[in-house]
Amino acid sequence: MPSPHHPKQNHLLAALPVAEFDRLSPHLELIPMPLGEALYESGGRLHHVYFPTTSIVSLLYVMENGSSAEIAVVGNEGILGIALFMGGETTPSRAVVQSAGFGYRLKAQLLKEEFNRAGPVMHLLLRYTQALITQMAQTAVCNRHHTVEQQLCRWLLLSLDRLDSDELTMTQELIANMLGVRREGVTEAAGKLQRAGLIRYSRGRITVLDRPGLEREVCECYKVVKKEFDRLFADIPGGDPFQAFRSTVS
Amino acid sequence: MPSPHHPKQNHLLAALPVAEFDRLSPHLELIPMPLGEALYESGGRLHHVYFPTTSIVSLLYVMENGSSAEIAVVGNEGILGIALFMGGETTPSRAVVQSAGFGYRLKAQLLKEEFNRAGPVMHLLLRYTQALITQMAQTAVCNRHHTVEQQLCRWLLLSLDRLDSDELTMTQELIANMLGVRREGVTEAAGKLQRAGLIRYSRGRITVLDRPGLEREVCECYKVVKKEFDRLFADIPGGDPFQAFRSTVS
């Protein structure tokens, strides 16, 4: 019986051609990613890149006064540490585990060497980065124009898409930090969604009861991001890493 | 007497090694960039990339209901059309000329070929993209946490850094569209800045009177973005494209 963990649970790794995957896989290191762990601190050097499989990580910008805002979510569809190959070595963002689970990590130097072959790995990573950029941009728009409730819907759906579950372990306090709003604001929005029968929650455990209903409530931001991920990864050699991701909404 | 226009007015082009610059420069086409022109429409194909020299271009996301928000500003420090080499071919954003001027354009195919050499051009473009990502992320944070007045300061400074002038031609209505706020909100914020003696404006002409004063008012978002640009381009071979940019604030 195989291990319950496999690198190909990460869609980027799964999308690699055989040669590239075989070159990298001996160096992939399975690691637990506990809730709240910071993979990168703002301005710190990147020693590894991370490929989440069963965890979700938030990219956060933290401000001088301590308040913060999430700029993107990365789960089993992606990679953490893009600044490494983009040329920055560091980033001004923090990366914090938002939903505990596992992932694989790879030494920075190895990924860089692979990237510099300018082959399929490079192109896949750049394409992923393009999708991530879309997510960040849409986050900016959503922050500007949409209500807390709409943003909560977006956040729930984005997170669910990156797990294979209809349940999240996440207190309202943490969600508030991610969205950059007050905890009470989340309580209120979540209460509305619960009364509408879309979700159920208690003490840090959120269950989605009616996903189509959530998708009716959510602002367009979610769909724009999802469509862009679909579009960019539809023709990946080795299969479509976003098959599940695409199944629910047109 | 030389032409008043030269590709090296664009800092990215100026930062290219001689061989690369000489290879590209015969294909650079000087073009006027009039106010309001859309270089790219959301979802459209990219036929050229653009290197602004004396113009400023905004990357906008436009929503279904027509309201919009600026994601980033690109001027003589950058390039428009990064989706081309990131692998997307198109982007979900619009690119609109925000301050009329000139720039150079290059056929998409030529840039792609140059990028695929995986040499200095590629690394420079990726590094620029990394800086742009920072700008977008910080925009998201600023939208979430800062007042219209602070955002106006940030926007003015970012725009000024991309021109060689202390004057902008830009109505409050347009600024409001960029920031994704009401025109009246801009009127109010601009009025405050004017009464404080930091700027002067009338009918679409904004003059900065006290730049250090503006830099005292602005939120940290401006400085984070500026520092990141500085950091990423400090050691560019062929000179520092952000010399002027760095001169004022620590």
Added chain:
DNA sequence: GTTAATATGTGCGATATCGTACAGAGCCGG
């Protein structure tokens, strides 16, 4: 110089979110 068009200023009620304070509710350990 009169008119039109555009840009800016101001006022006001509606709304969303904030900041703060505190009350209940579920869970755990002793």
Added chain:
DNA sequence: CCGGCTCTGTACGATATCGCACATATTAAC
């Protein structure tokens, strides 16, 4: 079973921004 902790619910005034209406000012056009 009880005390303590964490999570969630609720209330209320303060504030920022919105949406709208309309007044004024500046420039352009004929």
